[in-house]
Amino acid sequence: MIEEGQGRHSRKPWRGDLTIATIAELAGVSPPTVSKVLNGRGGVGEQTRQRVEALLRDHGYRRRQTGGATLCIEVVFHQMLPSIAMEILRGVQEVAGTRDCTVGFTDVRQGILAGRPWVEPLLLRQPTAVITAFSLVTADHGRRLAAAGIPLVAIDPTGDLSPTPAVGANNWSGALAATRHLLDLGHRRIGVITGPVDDLTARARLDGFRAALDYAEVPLDEALERRGVFSFDDGRELGAQLLAQAVPPTAVVCGNDLQALGVYAAARASRLRIPEDLSVVGFDDIDQAAWLTPPLTTVRQPFGEIGATAARLALALADGGRMDQERYELGTTLVVRGSTAPPATR
Known part of the structure; x- marks a missing residue:
């Protein structure tokens, strides 16, 4: 995953070996000022702090471990x-x-x-x-x-x-597998509840959902998409919106297990049975997923x-x-x- 650091005999002496005093000289400040920046203390102007931090990063500063120090x-x-x-x-x-x-x-x-x-x-x-x-x-x-x-x-x-x-x-492949499972069961009207649009995790799961529909040549119905946050309350509220449609989905893919728990609640309120009337898939595989009635089909994260x-x-x-x-x-x-x-x- 990563390359080992170079041995001390081959590394340029200024790279990662600078002292606080040298950093202070380069920054035009005193060593105590550099120490304050290193330790997150106040009393340093914002521009000075940014200048010192940039030097520390650029020169690969690494805090020296004292003898016997515990990692x-x-x-x-x-x-x-x-x-x-x-x-x-x-x-x-x-x-x-x-x-x-x-x-x-x-x-x-x-x-x-x-x-x-x-x-x-x-x-x-x-x-x-x-x-x-x-x-x-x-x-x-x-x-x-x-x-x-x-x-x-x-x-x-x-x-x-x-x-x-x-x-x-791999959020994309997890959502792809969840959606393909529902497609293999015969579902074609599948709803999806996901997280915030600017959340990379939520976007990857939504993209995986859409890719599964595309591979199966099932038209995407944007009326079956809902975006919220990864919470029970949003799962219940957004699930209720999906189930209230004139032609509701026969299955729902949820952004996480908490949303799936909320969909369970929305289904009960609509007097729908899981899985007879509605199939539900979550994401995460939290402990509660196996304790639900019926137990939740979900994507397990390691x-x-x-x-x-x-x-x-x-x-x-x-x-x-x-x-x-x-x-x-x-x-x-x-x-x-x-x-x-x-x-x-x-």
Whole structure:
């Protein structure tokens, strides 16, 4: 996935080996100012901070590990289901354990609601690497951490964070498989509920859905498409809109399992049976998917493997390795359960 860093004997001495004092001289500031930037402290003008960060990035600054220092990966979450978060952490821990590396995690939801920044506390704690698993991370966050010598790896970001590496599932092929499953059962009027239009994950799943219809030469009916957020409430509301049509869909592909749970509720309110009257497919395979009545057919994301891949990338980058690509996509699995069946004869 990445290339090993060059040995010290062959690397140019200025690349990654500059001291804080040298960076300060190049930036025309004092060493304490550079230290403040590295550690996310205040008291530095915005233009000065950006100039120092640019020098740190351009010269490949890496924070030196002191003797006996413990490696630490910090995983940052925001509004993620506990079951998914635990699977990601399990994967991170499996890799970190082989390096005697500790794993910490932070849920930044309360801080963000209160308007507090989330990067500055990380700069103060100075972890070896950071893995983010939430949608609010930006390319600027990656640049700020990189300037402090802290590599960032993002799990399924909603936008382009280049050059920050991203790890996720192959959303397009997962949605393609889900839709083909319904087509193979005989469904032709298939609704879809997806996420925000500017979310890369949501767009990939919608594109996979559309591609499956195109391959099967089934005309796309935009009246059967709904876009919202990945939540139970939107699944219920948008599912109710689809089911209220004069000719409702016989099946619905959902952007995630929470939306699918909402469609279950909408179907009950419309006195429709699953799967006799309506087939439903989710995405993620959260724990609750197997507990529903009937159990939910869904696309399983390998969250543990995603966490492990992110950890391998983070530690390799901390060691001075280089990426050979910016996005790493892992395969998904269609899990067929009781929520899908051939359409009823009408």
